[in-house]
Amino acid sequence: MFVKKDPRHLYVQVIERLKKDIESGLFQEHERLPSEAKLSELLGVSRATLREALRVLEEEKVIFRKHGVGTFVTSQPMVLSGIEQLSSITTMIHNANMEPGTIVQNLSIIPLTEELTERFKTNDKKIVQIKRIRTADGEPVVYCVDHVLLECLPDGLESQLDASLFDTIERSGMTRIGQAVAEIEPISYHPEAFKALSCDTSQSLLSLSQEHFSEEGKMVLYSENYFRADKFKFHVVRRRV
Amino acid sequence: MFVKKDPRHLYVQVIERLKKDIESGLFQEHERLPSEAKLSELLGVSRATLREALRVLEEEKVIFRKHGVGTFVTSQPMVLSGIEQLSSITTMIHNANMEPGTIVQNLSIIPLTEELTERFKTNDKKIVQIKRIRTADGEPVVYCVDHVLLECLPDGLESQLDASLFDTIERSGMTRIGQAVAEIEPISYHPEAFKALSCDTSQSLLSLSQEHFSEEGKMVLYSENYFRADKFKFHVVRRRV
DNA sequence: ACCTCCCCAGACGTCAGACATCTGATTACG
DNA sequence: CGTAATCAGATGTCTGACGTCTGGGGAGGT
Structure with missing residues (x-):
């Protein structure tokens, strides 16, 4: 056997x-x-x-x-898995049997604000900000604002933003993203996101603010994702300790 | 040792x-x-x-x-833990250094609807429905609608609803809750919940619909919790597989 | 001096068998 | 008939051994 x-x-x-x-x-x-x-x-x-x-x-x-x-x-095979298992948005859309797409809105190297310095716990690094709309079968479903250390990205960056940012980071920088801490929040209004996803104000978005860490424990990516709640269902498998 | x-x-x-x-x-x-x-x-x-x-x-x-x-x-001790670790709302409030309280609104044995039969995967059991407002330091923060198998509850039920429903179930029924699957959803309007929590319509609530399972895998509790997003912050530690 | 190859200590992975402890059911006894 | 003793069988723990992999050091040749 x-x-x-x-x-x-x-x-x-x-x-x-x-x-x-x-x-x-x-x-x-x-x-x-x-x-x-x-x-x-x-x-x-x-x-x-x-x-x-x-x-x-x-x-x-x-x-x-x-x-x-x-x-x-155990009765329930519980193959079910939720967002406690980290995966890229690209993968999430793929798993729903839909075709992921990307519309890049903005790409710029920004100065380190005090907040970003605090989050990344670093001083003299350059941070790249990426604003994108992610689509599933052509329909906008997520608005993403990512901040990533420049050193973690390859050179020909623009050409690779169609794919998963996870893949881009992992293929270039020898760092593998190991885990993330996400903060979940309902958003009743957020001009940029609502405009990007063409929602009306009666809807709610679900925001995931996530700090991504490499396997060595260094924070390499901070992303704010705004999901259309009518397009995404979020599950969490919660285990008793 | x-x-x-x-x-x-x-x-x-x-x-x-x-x-x-x-x-x-x-x-x-x-x-x-x-x-x-x-x-x-x-x-x-x-x-x-x-x-x-x-x-x-x-x-x-x-x-x-x-x-x-x-x-x-592993690098990250990650003392941080989020909702991927299951705990009762009572415990959550306690961990925030606040005093949990309960206002029971309704308690009744209800007939099995088709939806409940589907969820509990049982036919001839009696289901108890409990509607409660949970408070932290006296302030309403969560509206709870719980459905639990009657056989999992002790006799003098009303007197024990102040405490955690988890504790009540586990102390009486020899069943220990082992895990839950939660569905997270932003709620832009829900009359009962908004009224119970005295929110205005400009706010959003965060809904957690949770199926709780005993360690043997039997579903014993289905609960819908509506959290005031301005009072609760939800984190999830997401691990790469 | 440097590089290569080989060898080996030590670490985790796997194996075999034995005994300890718990549980549920059966049996023996009052 | 009820209660206690007994027992079979399951998981929990222990012991000692061997297998396999890795990293490093030494022998030898260039």
């Missing part, structure tokens, strides 16, 4: 395999899995390896265990 | 201990942890148990490992 051709670690393969088996219905909802001893034999791995995989699945709420009783499949 | 007085499983205690050590700065950012052999000896647990704990911490992006090299602390 697990040939050595797969370079990934065994426990990762076990996680994937079990998820697939659960999703395919091989293990029914709320049903007991085989005991760890039998399951490890079944999969051809040691019980220790299997247990590491099960521990991850338990953390992800895919299964739950009762000491002395057994391991059970 | 780990006395048997703690009824929780060992690996849970190890996770907690390591998180505390990292947060307290005992293990510096981006620094190598002691090897698994040494660390297990240090903590007084077996390497297998330690590894299950480390596996969870790795999944939570608190640490990362390199095969053949070592285990490292």
Whole structure:
């Protein structure tokens, strides 16, 4: 079953395999899995390896265990994922089976305001401001104001703004964006955004102000996104600690 | 270190201990942890148990490992946490150093509508509907409409609605709420909520429609919460997969 | 002096087996 | 018939070993 051709670690393969088996219905909802001893034999791995995989699945709420009783499949497969998983707007639109597009409105190197200095925690860097309208199947859905460190961008910048800013940053600068902290706010009025998205004032927009960090923990991108609430649905999977 | 007085499983205690050590700065950012052999000896647990704990911490992006090299602390301790961590509104208000309060508006057993049947995926259960205004330091901040399975509630219900509905459910019904899926939406107008929170129509509310699940995966609570956006700030920590 | 290749210590990954502890059901006893 | 003792089986923990990968240091040739 697990040939050595797969370079990934065994426990990762076990996680994937079990998820697939659960999703395919091989293990029914709320049903007991085989005991760890039998399951490890079944999969051809040691019980220790299997247990590491099960521990991850338990953390992800895919299964739950009762000491002395057994391991059970959580009712809701919960493949659902929301904005707690970071992805670019381009990807979000793609996942909705629509075609992402971009209208660049403004691109300029701006001086460091006090607020930006505070956010980026840097002094003598140059910041690029990008204002764009993002479209899905040609229809404007998000208004974006991005601020990014100049050093994180490649040279021929204008030609690459059609694509995801994430990709542009990651392909050029050797930095990979690892996580972001987003602040969510309803916006009852914002002239620029409303005009860009051609909304009337009876609608509300949803604003996501996001600080993006590289995997080393350096802030590389600050973006303000204004979403048309009638075009986007936002979910968050909230886990109890 | 780990006395048997703690009824929780060992690996849970190890996770907690390591998180505390990292947060307290005992293990510096981006620094190598002691090897698994040494660390297990240090903590007084077996390497297998330690590894299950480390596996969870790795999944939570608190640490990362390199095969053949070592285990490292991820740069961002990110003590910040947002709504991706599920907690009751009572707890949220408490964490803001304010005094939570409750005004019960309505409490009734309602018939199962088609929508509720669909949501709860159950047929012959009784559903209790609770409409409450939640206050912080006496000021109305959230309007809540909760639907909860009658079987999950204790008998003397009315007397316990001042406290968190989470606590009420968990203390009575042997069920613990494990996760929720929230849908976030800006609300430009909602008569009941606006009246309850005495807002004017120029403001926006933020609506969280949440399906709460027990650890076994059964949906036990559906709640619609309307937050005054001027009183609440919502953050989400978004992680790249 | 420099580069390359090889080797090796040490780290994480995996394995095998054993014992500990908990739970639910069955059985024995009053 | 009810209660307590017992037991099988499951997850939790421990021990020791070996596999595999990585980075660095040393031997050797240029």
